[in-house]
Amino acid sequence: xxxxxxxxxxxxxxxxxxxxxxxxxxxxxxxxxxxxxxxxxxxxxxxxxxxxxxxxxxxxxxxxxxxxxxxxxxxxxxxxxxxxxxxxxxxxxxxxxxxxxxxxxxxxxxxxxxxxxxxxxxxxxxxxxxxxxxxxxxxxxxxxxxxxxxxxxxxxxxxxxxxxxxxxxxxxxxxxxxxxxxxxxxxxxxxxxxxxxxxxxxxxxxxxxxxxxxxxxxxxxxxxxxxxxxxxxxxxxxxxxxxxxxxxxxxxxxxxxxxxxxxxxxxxxxxxxxxxxxxxxxxxxxxxxxxxxxxxxxxxxxxxxxxxxxxxxxxxxxxxxxxxxxxxxxxxxxxxxxxxxxxxxxxxxxxxxxxxxxxxxxxxxxxxxxxxxxxxxxxxxxxxxxxxxxxxxxxxxxxxxxxxxxxxxxxxxxxxxxxx
Numbered sequence: 001x002x003x004x005x006x007x008x009x010x011x012x013x014x015x016x017x018x019x020x021x022x023x024x025x026x027x028x029x030x031x032x033x034x035x036x037x038x039x040x041x042x043x044x045x046x047x048x049x050x051x052x053x054x055x056x057x058x059x060x061x062x063x064x065x066x067x068x069x070x071x072x073x074x075x076x077x078x079x080x081x082x083x084x085x086x087x088x089x090x091x092x093x094x095x096x097x098x099x100x101x102x103x104x105x106x107x108x109x110x111x112x113x114x115x116x117x118x119x120x121x122x123x124x125x126x127x128x129x130x131x132x133x134x135x136x137x138x139x140x141x142x143x144x145x146x147x148x149x150x151x152x153x154x155x156x157x158x159x160x161x162x163x164x165x166x167x168x169x170x171x172x173x174x175x176x177x178x179x180x181x182x183x184x185x186x187x188x189x190x191x192x193x194x195x196x197x198x199x200x201x202x203x204x205x206x207x208x209x210x211x212x213x214x215x216x217x218x219x220x221x222x223x224x225x226x227x228x229x230x231x232x233x234x235x236x237x238x239x240x241x242x243x244x245x246x247x248x249x250x251x252x253x254x255x256x257x258x259x260x261x262x263x264x265x266x267x268x269x270x271x272x273x274x275x276x277x278x279x280x281x282x283x284x285x286x287x288x289x290x291x292x293x294x295x296x297x298x299x300x301x302x303x304x305x306x307x308x309x310x311x312x313x314x315x316x317x318x319x320x321x322x323x324x325x326x327x328x329x330x331x332x333x334x335x336x337x338x339x340x341x342x343x344x345x346x347x348x349x350x351x352x353x354x355x356x357x358x359x360x361x362x363x364x365x366x367x368x369x370x371x372x373x374x375x376x377x378x379x380x381x382x383x384x385x386x387x388x389x390x391x392x393x394x395x396x397x398x399x400x401x402x403x404x405x406x407x408x409x410x411x412x413x414x415x416x417x418x419x420x
Contacts, residue, residue, distance in 0.1 A: 055396035169207030194222030360391025
């Protein structure tokens with residue numbers, strides 16, 4: 001998909017360049033960085049800021065540290081291009097996985113804009129700057145909400161935007177279509193997931209101190225790459241239906257074929273005088289068991305005192321459906337142990353595998369952001385996570401058998417965020 005997207009960008013750039021004079025081309029470079037030292041107090045459960053990044057316990061300087069660079073290329077009055085690379089602690093490390101944006105934009109009029117290439121999704125309030133820590137309050141975006149966002153945070157396709165001043169406010173509508181491949185690791189094995197026919201719509205309205213955004217998205221799950229999942233499905237498919245009828249049903253739920261995900265979100269920001277209040281709520285419906293249906297939300301409030309903003313946040317995420325219960329296989333009298341025992345073990349492993357991706361947690365944090373200059377901010381933040389039994393889907397358990405245990409994790413983080 002990257003190859004096809006690159007060809008499309010090249011064609012558009014050539015077309016745009018042919019329409020402009022050489023002296024109209026202008027290139028501007030900018031960058032951003034976040035250096036974070038953090039500590040978690042539970043060695044049995046690893047934290048990552050999102051699904052794509054490494055999980056770690058104890059002290060870490062990598063899990064929330066980011067270095068990014070961006071090139072804004074003005075080709076003519078109506079044409080421009082953006083390329084952005086963000087280096088962070090992804091589990092799957094490749095140039096393709098660090099390339100966040102690479103698109104060409106055409107503005108036929110002041111109200112319309114069309115982009116093509118690798119684009120950022122427009123589902124969240126932070127969609128335009130999810131990695132620019134200098135631009136928002138926290139050391140990391142709310143864990144229960146934005147952990148999911150990075151899976152399809154960018155995609156290859158096209159979008160059309162319409163914007164217009166209405167009364168004293170500003171309205172922006174966007175419709176997008178494309179595809180994406182999430183590249184991560186599961187138990188040290190490459191795990192790729194294709195999102196096909198990704199379609200999104202968003203509406204954003206700003207008026208004085210208020211900004212509201214509503215978004216809808218739907219995508220089909222395409223192919224995947226995960227050797228251990230292939231082996232697991234092969235074992236389920238090999239079980240005779242007369243012994244364990246549920247095995248085929250569960251196999252279908254673990255396979256991506258024929259499954260899709262739908263998502264809706266609403267966000268609201270109030271920024272006036274000393275107060276900065278922001279909240280988002282999202283709801284997903286998925287029939288693929290590895291990406292279950294989730295309700296997630298957060299609310300954050302900050303108060304400015306001179307050059308500092310003191311803030312606190314509450315975030316929560318919970319699966320919308322109960323954990324699927326595995327029925328025990330039924331064996332006819334006389335079936336030898338060498339047949340029955342492996343199937344019984346497979347049923348137990350299946351129940352555990354079903355529980356692993358389920359999410360049920362909430363957290364609260366307090367923090368402060370010091371604005372040292374127009375380009376540098378320092379932050380300190382303390383989080384407390386309450387993870388329910390069968391709810392650690394956003395974390396990495398050192399012992400998968402602990403999936404039935406709850407965890408309470410405290411996390412202290414110090415951060416320097418800058419733009420340059």
